[in-house]
Amino acid sequence: MVDKKQEWAEYEETIEKFIQVIAKNMNLYGMTSSVGRLYGTLYFSDDPMTLDDMRDALEMSKTSMSTGVRSLSEMKMVEPAFRRGIRKDLYKSEEDWYKAFTSLFGNRWRHHTExxxxxxxxxxxxxxxxxxxxxxxxxxxxxxxxIDRLEYAKSYYRWLMRFIRVVESGEIFKYVPKEDERT
Structure with a gap:
């Protein structure tokens, strides 16, 4: 006999493991693991979530959720959502990881390079x-x-800015095409 409760528990454990992977990887982009957990939770949520929903799911303060959502919004990894009849702000994750990466990469690298x-x-x-x-x-x-060394460094930074523009514009996908397993 199939134990549905056990199967759901296994499912939730598997998803939680992957959310932890996302959380660890967020460090690469200068974001905390808690923000990574927030993104992962939103990504695997079938419906947009309120700050209260996020707080309950992650057992973190509403203030932390608000700060995390703001950070993710700035990186274009989370966006506001609308559902008729719900007054509270709703959020959903950007499901196009290519778009999220190019935005996040461009934003972070542009700032540091400038x-x-x-x-x-x-x-x-x-x-x-x-x-x-x-x-x-x-x-x-x-x-x-x-000064010659610094001028060389500046030439590298100018090249890096051109590379960042290629990433941000999506032109990078001409050279390194996307893979989409969903189709």
Whole structure:
């Protein structure tokens, strides 16, 4: 005789294991594992969820749920949903992982790359100021070599920004096509 209760328990355990995998992977994108668990819970939910639903499912505070949803929304991994007759805010996960990845990747990498370019520009400016003040030829030579290194770093960051645009625009899929097992 089939024990339906046991089968459902096994199903829930299997899904929970995979949600934990998602949670661990979120660290790669600079997000906490609790936000990863939230995304996984929304992803496997057949219906949009309210903050209260999420709190109950994850046994976390409503404030944590709100913060997590905001982070996921900024990354375009969660979006608002509507259901007639429900006044509370509802959310559902972005089910297109390719879209979620390109958005998340682009957002995170763009920010860090722009910051790195600004820091390189600032370092170059400061080094040039030092070089203009000094009469030490050895220091001037060292500064010039380091400015050359920083200019090389900037060329890398410009290339990286072009790569980020290729990812964000979806052009990346011309070179590395998507696989969709759902069709």
């Amino acid at each position: 910051t790195n370019m600004e820091e390189a520009d600032e370092a170059i400016s400061e080094l040039r100021t030092i070089a203009e003040k000094t009469e030490d030829e050895e220091l001037i030579g060292t500064i010039q070599r380091d």
